[in-house]
Structure formats: structure tokens, C-alpha cells
Amino acid sequence: MAALSGALLLALYSSAAAELGQLVLASTSALAALAIAGWVAVTLVPTLARRTPLRWIGHKIEYKISREGWIYFGVLSLVALAALNTGNNLLFLILASLIALILMSGILSSISLSGIEMRLVLPEHIFAKQPVRGLVELANQKLTLPSFSLRVEAVSEKGAPVSAILEKPVYFPYLRKQDRLQQVVPLKFPRRGVYHQDAFRIVTRFPFGFLQKARRVNLKTEALVYPSVDPTTEYRDVLPVLQGAVETVTKGRGQDLYGVRDYVHTDSARLVHWKATARSGSLMVREFTREEDSRVLLVLDPHSAAATEKSSAGPPSTILNDRFERAVALCANIAWHFYQANTMLQFRSLDFDTPLAPADKHIFDILRHLAVVQPLPLDPEQKLIAELAASPELFKIIVTSQPRGFFPHSVWSSSFIVFLEEEEP
Template sequence: MPTRRGWGVLGLAMGLLLLWLLLGESEFLSVGALLAAAMALAFAWVRIADPSVPITRDVQPERVREGDDVVITLELTNPSPVPLLGITLVDSIRGVGSSTSHLARVPAHKRVRVPYRLTPRSRGVYRVGPVQVSVTDPLGLMIRSAVGGPVDTLIVYPRTEVLEGYPVVRGRDPSIQASRPEFSARGGEDFFTIREYRHGDDLRRVHWPTTARRDELMIRQFETPWQSRGLLILDTRAGVHDPDGFESAVRGAASAYLHLERAGFELDALIGSDHIRSQDPDPTNRVLEALAAVQPNTGLDLRAVVARLRRRFIGGALVVVTGEVDEQLGQGVSTLGPDFGTVLLLSASTVPIGLLPSIRTPMAAATCLPGETWAGTWQRLKGRAWQSV
């Protein structure tokens, strides 16, 4: 395809040939033919210099947090017998834009590497590629383009903050004084309570006297000493968040999850309706990837989601991150709260949490207002529901 310069040369050649036909001046014919020949040679050049060349891409690292730098390196190989001239590489990043790189020349049968730096400002799962490669002839009259190379994925995790303090939950030994809590198992299992049978429970733990009395299978619930458990819920309902508040809630959920998970909690996460269990393979990366991709949900019924988790947790900490607290959230917390020893409610909103008549479960609550940090919000709860270590 002609470039802008090529269209000009082609138009001039056609005009000179037309003047030769009208006026019969041989000079018009000579110059017009010379320009037409240049266009023909340029066309032949770009036909030989095929831009459909092998391209690879290296993304380092493939998982980053908001504001971190990513180095993307494109490697282009020229297998053709002629040099590639005037090369333009356009690498697209869906949802962000594109990166354009220019190379003056790639010799025949040679390989070049083109690095560029990207600083993603927003969390998300981004598709990187494919690459559009364009080459021109030495005079810049013709251009030829092709799309190639792989499509890679860049995952941008939400930004997190360092939090201090840990919930005091059933299973921790408050007599141990250390710089951080220890949650390793130190023995067998302790009898904790009796509960209803659930599909998959070990039938050897059926408590037959209670089963006979209640006429339904009842299971002895055991608890491993010194082992803290928890569930983190991110309320993704669109109606309780504004755009900035939703992003703040996602960062708060990520900060709380990493803080507790690194402390040794067996922590499940409910991101909207996506339940990620602590026993799942690589749960930390799964949770962070879910938080990178999560968007406000206009059709989420929080009450129905949490009802499915009823009595799956006995003891431990429930951490709920939301926007404005409403009746549906209150009913959800009241449904799950009795299963936990500690309930923490964190709100990312422009309005502080007021009276919560719909929540009948003892809990500690705090709001992260615009301009505040989650570290400060978490710290304000210190002493209400947990000890700081």
C-alpha cells in the first residue's frame, strides 16, 4: 500500500503521463516513467521484505500491583534475504492503549530485541498483543503491514497496605507472647461442638445419642488447637458502591486477605459469588487474580450467596468489606455471624457507619473514608475485636 509520500509520487507520475499524452513533450514521459518505475520497485521491495516475521514477547513480571513497572521485550527475527527498513512495531494492550517502537533497519537473517516499559495504573487482567509490524521501502513510498506474535496476559493486582494486629479467634492460644502469632498444629483434635450432618462428612464422627434424640444425623465437630480460620467477603453489589469507593473496597479486601493469610490463617475468600477455599491449589494467587478482575455486580443477591455458606465455618474470623451498609448486608452478616468467633465489618464509603439495627451479631465496624488509609482504618478497630501483637 502506498504511503502518503507514495500517493503523492503516484499522483505526480500519472499527471506527467497525462500531460505527455496531451502535449506530446517527451520530458513529461521521461519523468513520469521514472516515477512510475520507482513505485514499481518500491512495491517489489515490500513484497520481498515480508513483515509476517516471527515475533516473541517476554513480559516481566507477568503479575504486578498497581503502579509497579513492567518490562515487555519484543524479539523480531528477519528471515528474508533483504533487510527490513523503516520498521514500526505497534504492541496493543487492551484496555490501556498501545506501545509504538521504530526501527531503522533489521539486517537479513538477523534478530533484534525491542524492550519497552509499562506502568499500569489500574488493576485488571490485560490482554497484551498481537503485534502489528509495518515495513517500508528505502524511499518510503510503499508500506506493508502484518499482525503476528502471541497474545499474553498481564495481571495487575490491586494495591495493598501493611496492616497491624490480628483477630482473637477461637483456636488461638492467648497465653503465647510472641512478635507474631503462631498457628501451626500442636497436637490432635479437640471436641468443639455438635452440628448437623453435611454431604461429605466422615460418618465415623456421627454422634449417635444426639442423632437418635433429634431424628437426624448429627456430627461431632472437632477443632485443631491453635489453628485460626477465617472467611473474607468482598461485597461487589453495584448499588452500595460508587466507582472510587469500589476500588478502595477491593484494595481493602486485598490488604486484609494478605495480612491474615501471611499470619497463618486458613482463610477462604468470597469475591462476589466466587468462593475460593484455602484448600484450593495456590489460593493466594487465585484470590488476587479474582480481585484484579472483579467488577461491580448489578445482579448479585448477597443473602442467597452467604446462605450457602451457613454452618460451613465453626469459629474463626469473619471479615466483610463493603460500601454503604444496607439491609441486605445486615441480613447476610446476621446469617453468618453466629458461626464465627469474631466479626469485622469494613466499609469504603463517604458516610461513616451508623446504627446497624438489622445486624444482630456482635461485631466491630469501621469506615475508610475518602483520603484515609486502610492501615489507619484497621488500626482504629484495635482493642475492639482483637489483640495487637
């Protein structure tokens, strides 16, 4: 700035000397001014250009006139008509001030939007129908100026509905220079599956609210939502029977008596200690030490009549689709139950299998598969059922949306099969 100021003074001096007829002095001053300006252009301008984030200039800005802006433009038009009709200098001065406010509003809002970077952080594990907390972060990379009144919202692509990843806008009133600001956002996903959001929009109406300016931020975000593990009606109905079935396979393997306790409705009648019952006047059951932990093979049968209808006759039945979703939810509930009990668990579905291990080792691998599994047409070769029949040593819990009578006796003898029937009205 000092060098350019010196060049300006020399240029003015050269002009004054030329008017006085001192051509040599005028020429010398003009050449000196040009030399200083050229030195600044060659040495300082490239350095400043390298420090300037030119990517901000290329951002596409979307404009929208607000309701207040239309009112302001209406007043501006009336003042312009009055100034042109009367020729009053005061009206022209007022008109110039009103136009200057619009220009100032555009410049300040562009400054607020420039240099802003966005980041969205989602939790590692997300369950359907359960509230979680996301994190929206804005970073102001400008060296000297802050930003005011910024709003972050999701972008809808070509008329499609806005993704559920960010349903409500997030407001940042003030963001200092070279600073980051974070806000916790409550999120809730209604269904399992993969949610995509490709872009967001940073919007501002600063400073006067006449114009709404928005800048698009391409930030591809993906959220994998597990099925809900909140107990469902089917899970509550199946759990007592399921515990009894698992107990039938696992209880009684130990020979040493561990203790006697009160009877609960899920206990087997074979464990009743009749002598202790007679002494206490209430049912008492025996507990034995286990020689080995329970081992369970949980199976989701993905074959569904709905998928068969879709592939052959057209759109699938809504009831059958709902039946498959209930099967997935029940399977997630059962897997979560064994995870909390730290059972030795193996999970199997078509083209997906986990090894037999403590449930906490692969519970989230199971949930990730359940998040994206889709119903498949009925398999005439019955590949999955053949695999189950070949593993009689493990107690199998099979969750299926197929009708009864589909599984052979070899599977029935070593399995507990849960059929998802149509819900009664």
C-alpha cells in the same frame, strides 16, 4: 541457472540455424533446449518450491499513501502531462525513472514485510497501576535478505479502541536475515481484569516513505491484571485496627516471656509492662513466644446493591460500582499484607475457597480471583454468611460493600468487618 542458460543458448542457436536453412541442426538444437528446460522443470523446480515459504505470498498487505507520496504523485502527474504535450524524449525518460522508483519502493517494502514473525511476552504477574515490562520479538525468517524500518502496533477491531496491552508502537530499524531482535516495552494497566488483544500490525515505509505498507499478524494475547496492592486510603485507616484485632485473637496464647520492648501505637494496653515502664520512664510492652501462628480467614463478600440495581432497575449507580472496586482493592491489600507477614491464611468468597495454609502458598490464586470477580446481586438465602457463621474457630476479616446491619450477631462475634462506605467529598 546454468542449465537454463544452456537451454537459452541452444534456443538462440536453433533460431540462427533455421534462418540459414539448416533445418536438421535447428530441430536438434530446439529439441535439446526443450529437453534441458523440461529436466529443470521436473527435477529442480519442485525442490525449490518446497524450500520456498509460500505462506508469505498469501499475506494480506494494507496500503496507505503518505503525505510525501501524494506530493510525489503530484510531481509525477505534472511530468507526465509535460511529456505528453511536448513529446520530449528526455521527459519520457524522467517519467519512466519516476515510475520505476514507485515500483522499486513497492517491491522493497514487500520484501521487508515478508518472512517476519512476531512474538509478545508478558510478565507472569501483573498488577494494576504498576509499570511492568513486556517483550516484543521479531524474527526474520528470510534466507538471504534483511528487513528495514519495521513498526509494530496494535490493531483496533471494527472501530473499537486499541487494547491497552500495547498502547505505543515499537520500532525496529534493522533486522538481519535469519535473526531475531527483541525490544523491552513498558506497559501499564489502569484497572484489574482480563485484557485481550487479537491482532497486531507490522508497518513499514521503507525505502522512500511514499507508501505505508502494513501486514496483519493474528496473535491472540491475553493479560490477567491483578488489583493494585499499593496501600490505599482505606487500607491505611484499617491496618492499625486490623493489627490490634488480630493480636487480640493471637497474642497471649504463649506463656513464656520473650522480651520487653518500646510501646507502639498498635500494641494492646494489656501488654504494658508497668514495672519496666516505671524504671525507664516510657511505655514498655511484653512480648511472648507464640505457641502457634496466627490464623486468619479473609472473606470478600461479592454481593452488592449495584448488581441488584442492574438486574432489576437498569444501570447501576457509579458510586456503588466504585464502592465494590474499592472493596476488591482493600481485600487485595490485606491479602498482600498477610503474605508479607507469612501468616496462615484462608480466603473465601462465593464459590471460591482456599485451604488454610501459609499465605505464600496461594496468594496468587487469591489475586487471580480478585482480578476477575464481579459484583453479584444480594442473596436472599445468605449462603456465604451461613458458611461464615459455621466457622467460629477462625478469626474472620470480612470486606464488604453492603450497608451496615446486614450481618447477624453470630458473625460479628468472631469477625472484623470492613464496610466500604461512600467516600466523603
